[in-house]
Amino acid sequence: MNMAGKTSVNGESNGKVHRKVGLVYDETMCKHDTPHGEAHPERPDRIRVIWENLQLAGVTQRCVVLGGTKAEDAHLQLVHTKDHVNLVKSSTNKKDYQSDRIASLVNSIYLNRSTSEAAYLAAGSVVEVAEKVAKGELDSGFAIVRPPGHHAEADEAMGFCFFNNVAVAASYLLDERPDLGVKKILIVDWDVHHGNGTQKMFWEDPRVLVFSVHRREDGGFYPGGDAGSYNMVGEGPGEGFNINVPWEQGRCGDADYLAAWDHILIPVAKEFNPDIILLSAGFDAAIGDPLGGCRVTPYGYSVMLKKLMEFAQGKIVMALEGGYNLDSIAKSSLACVQVLLEDNPIQGSSEEIPFMSTWRVIQAVRKRLCAYWPSLADELSSKLINQKTPTPIVLTSNSNSEAKDNAHELLDQLSKLNIETHKVDTKVSTSWRSDLSKVDVWYASFGSNMWKPRFLCYIQGGQVEGMTKPCVGSMDKSPPKGITWGTYPNRLFFGRESTNVWGKGGVAFTNPLTNPNDQTHMCLLEQFNDVLFQENGLNVDFASPIFGLTALQLVEKNGSTPLEADLAPWYGNVVCLGREGDVPILTMTCTLSVIEKFASGEVPLSPPAKAYANTLIRGLVEGGIFSEEEAEAYIDDAASKPLYINGASRF
Ligand code: X5A
Ligand code: ZN
Numbered sequence: 001m002n003m004a005g006k007t008s009v010n011g012e013s014n015g016k017v018h019r020k021v022g023l024v025y026d027e028t029m030c031k032h033d034t035p036h037g038e039a040h041p042e043r044p045d046r047i048r049v050i051w052e053n054l055q056l057a058g059v060t061q062r063c064v065v066l067g068g069t070k071a072e073d074a075h076l077q078l079v080h081t082k083d084h085v086n087l088v089k090s091s092t093n094k095k096d097y098q099s100d101r102i103a104s105l106v107n108s109i110y111l112n113r114s115t116s117e118a119a120y121l122a123a124g125s126v127v128e129v130a131e132k133v134a135k136g137e138l139d140s141g142f143a144i145v146r147p148p149g150h151h152a153e154a155d156e157a158m159g160f161c162f163f164n165n166v167a168v169a170a171s172y173l174l175d176e177r178p179d180l181g182v183k184k185i186l187i188v189d190w191d192v193h194h195g196n197g198t199q200k201m202f203w204e205d206p207r208v209l210v211f212s213v214h215r216r217e218d219g220g221f222y223p224g225g226d227a228g229s230y231n232m233v234g235e236g237p238g239e240g241f242n243i244n245v246p247w248e249q250g251r252c253g254d255a256d257y258l259a260a261w262d263h264i265l266i267p268v269a270k271e272f273n274p275d276i277i278l279l280s281a282g283f284d285a286a287i288g289d290p291l292g293g294c295r296v297t298p299y300g301y302s303v304m305l306k307k308l309m310e311f312a313q314g315k316i317v318m319a320l321e322g323g324y325n326l327d328s329i330a331k332s333s334l335a336c337v338q339v340l341l342e343d344n345p346i347q348g349s350s351e352e353i354p355f356m357s358t359w360r361v362i363q364a365v366r367k368r369l370c371a372y373w374p375s376l377a378d379e380l381s382s383k384l385i386n387q388k389t390p391t392p393i394v395l396t397s398n399s400n401s402e403a404k405d406n407a408h409e410l411l412d413q414l415s416k417l418n419i420e421t422h423k424v425d426t427k428v429s430t431s432w433r434s435d436l437s438k439v440d441v442w443y444a445s446f447g448s449n450m451w452k453p454r455f456l457c458y459i460q461g462g463q464v465e466g467m468t469k470p471c472v473g474s475m476d477k478s479p480p481k482g483i484t485w486g487t488y489p490n491r492l493f494f495g496r497e498s499t500n501v502w503g504k505g506g507v508a509f510t511n512p513l514t515n516p517n518d519q520t521h522m523c524l525l526e527q528f529n530d531v532l533f534q535e536n537g538l539n540v541d542f543a544s545p546i547f548g549l550t551a552l553q554l555v556e557k558n559g560s561t562p563l564e565a566d567l568a569p570w571y572g573n574v575v576c577l578g579r580e581g582d583v584p585i586l587t588m589t590c591t592l593s594v595i596e597k598f599a600s601g602e603v604p605l606s607p608p609a610k611a612y613a614n615t616l617i618r619g620l621v622e623g624g625i626f627s628e629e630e631a632e633a634y635i636d637d638a639a640s641k642p643l644y645i646n647g648a649s650r651f
Contacts, residue, residue: 019314021340022132022141023060024125025051026068029146031114035097040110041291041324042160047144050320053330059337064138068145070117071124076163078171079201081155088162092116107158108151108222119147119162123169126278126319130169133315134180134276140309140316140340142281144333148321150195150280151223159223164197166278166319170208171201173276183207186274188265188308189214190257190301191282191321192292193221194228194244198280204238209272213260215285215294216246218496220570230365233372240372243268245365248357250293252285254300255352261307263362267375269311276315277308283323283332291324298335299348305339306346316340359385485623486585488577491518492638495598495605496570505609506639508616509598510589512560512575513645521625521634556584570594599643607639 030044054060076085091111122145129141149166151159166187173182187202189195189212202208215221216228226232234242245260283301284292308316318336323329338344359380366376457464461473490513494506510520551574554561560575571588578585590598597603608616613635620631 018062019139019340019342020137021063021337022066022129022138023054023063023337024066024068024129024141024143024145026121026125028068028114029118029121031112032118032147033112033114034110035112038110042146042148042322044146045326046323046329047146047320049326049330050144050333053334054337057334059334059341062341062343063337064141066125066128068121069124069128070120071127071163071168075127075168075172075176076120076123078175079154079164079167080152084155084157085163088116088119088157090116107156108160109157109162115147115162121145122147122149123163123165126165126169126317127172129319130173130276130278130317131177131180133317134173134177134182139314140318142318142320142333142337142340144320146320148191148282149319150189150191150198150282150321151193152197153200154197158197159193160322161197164201166280167198167201169317169319170278174207182275184272184274185209186269186272186277186311187211187280188277189280189282189321190285190304191280191323192285192289192294193282193322194223194246195280195321196223196227199227199232199242199244202238203234203242204236206234206237206241208238209241209243209268209274210234211243211245211265211268212280213245213257213265214247215250215252215292216244217248217250230361230368233369240369243365243369245361247294248361249355251295252355252358253287253295253352254297254303254350255354256358257285257296257300257304258350259354259358259362261304263380264365264369264376266307268369268373269308271373271375274312276312276317279305279308279316279318280321281318281336282321283329284321286323286325286328286332288325288328289323291322296332297348297350298331299346299350301332302335302339302346302348305336309339309342314342485521485625486577487519487521489514489516489518490520490577491515491643492520493598493605493641493643494608494639495603497604497606504606505612506604506606507570507608507612508638509571509595510575510587511595511643511645512573512589512592513595521620521623552584555586595643596645599645605643608635613639 025047027048029047033044034040051060073085073089092113092115094111094113097111097113122143125143125145126149129138129143132138133141143165145165147160147162149161149164149168152161152164166189170185170187173180173185185208187195187198187208187210189198189210191212192215194214194216195210195212198210199212202210212228214228219225219228228244228246230244230246232242232244233240243264245264247256283289285294285296286292286301287295287297305316305318318340320333323332339346363380363385366380370377453464457473458471459473461471463470488510491511493509493511495509496506498504499507511518551561555574555576560573570590573589573591575587575589576584577587594603598605607613613632616635617628617631620626620634621628625631626634
């Protein structure tokens, strides 16, 4: 297959005409790293493995290879404030990068003396490729850059990003190079996270159509809040030129993404008819990604890209954003470059079908945007949307997970599940897991579904009622040293309007702050990290501990420690409730900032659904804490009292 028309001919030895594809790789961008070599998913090897894999596959020789180019301040300032540019620039001369720790915990960034140089190179390289593609010197290109860009806002670095590389390039073409004739730009952001920065920068700009597909989970997934909602369509002249496709759940794969392409992006792109496409190409929706929790395969990425090549005469500029599984990003990148080179047909296939929630989201997006894009107006045929995978019962985020209680419903659901989504990965090799398993900690749960059989199962492996899939078992399979209950002066409450699994009604949280008038009864178990790991359904090749020895020290010192919001959107706070003997008692709940939102009513308090309340009650009764009536009264009380922030920190 050979569609390289027009001017760009790249002479190959066999005389075949190839598309001219640019690649930027510059080792200098590997110098941006954590200040003291701490493990971090956004690490230098990400771009190295992509590059090495392209070399290994022999595709780099068939591309135009460019070194990095540093961005000009004037170009950065097309989308960033002068202060922000200066702040990043001056970070080179800092003495103490450790002092940025607070900012980094809040905003998911880190800095070292090479951060500024790498950030200038990342932005400048995307500008360089975009300019060459717009000129026609290249047909398309891939800037293999880091740090990533799409979370960076005009005046703020966040989410591992400093400069919004793609936004800088888009503004450069539109504002600085009218001679190149680029009047309309489509930005496609398939990174698993919402491109909040890009959205803001072109919010009122009809020249740039920003499309982002991302995991959102009702605002619980990074970067959170309302920004990634499908209601955010742009404003003023830009109204209708911002499109969000927010997944309600993880595990979305090729079928879900391609459904969003076929029923939203592609019809809109036809109407918009862009002059060039800039692709915020994060590969953290890839299968195996430790942050994304989605399942897109290299084949899926190839098809998505191929469909975009039908527009703008194939003028596509890919810029790397996220993607944290080295193997996945290397393979996905190669698959994409092969599509850009367009010299062999796409290999592979997918038999998956979209989730129910995917059709729900796609329909909502179409409805919200059809006034601007008439091709979205038709109802999707029922034949189409009836092809769907039932949403599995998921342990979304927490210790007090939202598993189904009702045995009949459970069996019914399980029997409908796509087996593929429930494969158990048995190769548990990661050494970090063993560290914490040697340390004694008590894990305090609300006594809900973490009743004895479930807990033992997390140690031994297998599957018991209320589990959505078999679990791999602990590193250390010896039985727990104890199971007991404790009562703590913390307020139990129920919040959120609904959850994927439990439907309408809140789930349990405990206020990290103590108050002598409050009581929460907790069931204490050992093997904290394995429980965390297994309850959150994390990938076994996750390279660093969700909660390792350092985090344990922090909890013991500070009383709590936040977790990566991606791993535990709602229960992202590990809190130390005290000690039993020498052994710390840890639990998971939300952060104080979320407690404030519950207390102010910004996030609703809501009593639990019946099935969920019953699970809690059963735990309390089986634990010998309460009679059934007492347990009911305890839950009712916690579910009906208002929440005040009147607590004290234990530490
Ligand atoms: C570019 C990207 C993710 C930030 C996650 C922060 N950022 N927890 O993937
Ligand atoms: Zn991302």
